[in-house]
Amino acid sequence: MSNSLHLKYRSDIDGLRALAVIAVVIYHVFPSWIPGGFVGVDIFFVISGYLISKIILTNIKQDTFDIFDFYSRRIKRIFPALIIVMTATLISGWFLLFYSEYALLGKHIASGTTFISNFFFYTEAGYFDVRTELKPAIHLWSLSVEEQFYIFWPLLLTFISKRKWNFLKISFLLIMISFLINIYLTKDKPMAAFYLTLPRFWELAVGGVLAYLISKKLFFKERNKNIFSILGFLLILFSFFLMNKGINFPGWFVLLPVFGSFFFIAAGSTAFLNKKIFSNKIMVWIGLISYPLYLWHWPLLSYLKIIKGNEPAIEYKILAILFSILFAWLTYFFVEKKIREKNEFKPTKTLLILAIIILFFSLFITLSRGAPDRKINKELDFTQDLQLISGSRQSDQSCKNLNNLNLVTKREVCLSNSKNPNILFAGDSKAMALHSAIYSKKIIANSMLISGHACELYPNLDYEKKAIYKNCNRISNKVLDVVNNIKSINTVILATKFYSSPNENSGYYLNKIKLKNEDAFLIGEGYLINNLLNSGKKVIFFIDAPELNNNPINCIQRVSFIAETKECGPSRDELRNIRADYIKGVEKLTLKYPRLEIFDPTNILCKNSKCNVKDGNNYLYADQGHISIFASTKLLNKMKFDRLLSY
Secondary structure, three states: OOOOOOOOOOHHHHHHHHHHHHHHHHHHHOOOOOOOHHHHHHHHHHHHHHHHHHHHHHHHHOOOOOHHHHHHHHHHHHHHHHHHHHHHHHHHHHHHOOHHHHHHHHHHHHHHHOOOHHHHHHHHOOOOOOOHHHOOOHHHHHHHHHHHHHHHHHHHHHHHHHOOOOHHHHHHHHHHHHHHHHHHHHHHOHHHHHHOOOOOHHHHHHHHHHHHHHHHOOOOOHHHHHHHHHHHHHHHHHHHHOOOOOOOOOOOOOHHHHHHHHHHHHOOOOOHHHHHHOOOHHHHHHHHOHHHHHHHHHHHHHHHHHHHOOOOOHHHHHHHHHHHHHHHHHHHHHHHHHHHOOOOOHHHHHHHHHHHHHHHHHHHHHHOOOOOOOOOOHHHHHHHHHHHHHHOOOOOOHHHHHHOOOOOOOOEEEEEOOOOOOEEEEEOHHHHHHHHHHHOOOOOOOEEEEEEOOOOOOOOOEEOOOHHHOOHHHHHHHHHHHHHHOOOOOEEEEEOOOOOOOOOEEEEEEOOEEEEHHHHHHHHHHHHHHHHHHOOOEEEEEOOOOOOOOOHHHHOOOOOOOOOOOOOOOEHHHHHHHOHHHHHHHHHHHHHOOOOEEEOOHHHHOOOOEOOOEEOOEEOEOOOOOEOHHHHHHHHHHOOHHHHHOO
């Protein structure tokens, strides 16, 4: 094995690593303190691109570069801490997670072991996605981006060198292509821009270009070192504190941390900030444990959130971070450091074997749907039905096969169980949840469902040009087409999410004028109802079921030593205040359309003074805002569903 990979150590870069990981950790604990703290990951990308490219370029120049040696060292650098944290995460999940959660964790760990988790997290990001803080392995996406980059980058550098091509021109071209992909995707598909490697490639490549420029002395001038250092530090600080919800990320904003890191590293280790601040012992120590600290902190915070079921108190969060630091220090000094000091190939083989074992165990967890034979809290057996609920939220071929209906878009959900359906469910995901008792055959009925994720059905309004509203207008008009063309339909049940702030701007326009929430509801829903009534149909407006304060799965006491009450359902008074304007809007519709029937599930779901999560041993909700199959069955029966069939 070549020893030429050991290059001159720069303590200030470890200090920069410390700044990056501190920002990420604080953001995850107290996001309002550093609203852009997550860009610490982008700083890591530039540092990694710089250091690894510097090693590769030096070895290529000395004609000592060995691709197998390179990957062996990457394995010894990445796998020790990763294997320990993944193992601890899986063991903790065995005792703390319910079936569907553990199956999902198995998939995430398996994809993290093979460095493809960023693709999985991208595909999962959506309307019904589990919140990120409830995914203990979601932070592995950034490792996947890095390792995918390093599959391609060393080969490219070797190829360019052998053919004497211009490194800067080729790198600049690739950086520009990747950056433009980032800009395009940030606008139309922000989750793709965030998770996928192509729009992130340029960030690591910028570090690689810096390594080349410094090695050729084409960029750095000694007299500019303090200017570069201060400029870089300020750009990084701006990126930490200028971020807000209105900024699309990565997009243009990511230029701040990337070029902040670029200028800071370019300044060299003798610049005042680099030498006096970032090279001090505390910063260097944090930088040395930054990688295992990044790996440890998120699973601990995530499991804390899962156990508590609500926002943990500050003291719990601080305790989790202190344990993260302790575990990171133990991992670095007693595992990472010792393995990296060994030059032989044996540790690499051992690490690969351990990674394969974790991979197969993770696949077992996923394929067995969460290892259901585990001795855990059996109260949540209903999680086994989540796959069924998921199926009721996506189209099958029934509408096309039975009713000759072609889908408008993938966002549309169309389900049918009869050539001659009597009842049409229409709306957004709330309609899907209400229909789930029929989908699961708890209730037998000739019915059809047409709905769009996050789409209120306003056929006469224009929708805001955002991905979430794409084709909503066409979906809502299809409801009218279906009613007019399928004569067997005699009843239409409308169910959509309630609006909470009537005077806030909606995502809807009439004659290019943006409407307020209440106006959009009255004009759009009113237009739909009027057309349905004029076509001779019975129309039932299903008032949105009360939303919980928390996901029902988080209301379960998972560990016996934490004795506390978890309030998931709002009180009647809270609900009354939250929905006051929405109920007034519904009342206005009933005054305008007297034949419109209203079904309010509140008295069924909210007994006594509060809304309930359970009815006996059965859960009324599948998640925080959508009713369960049990509740769907109960509500449709209360609606006297059998009478609707013969209307």
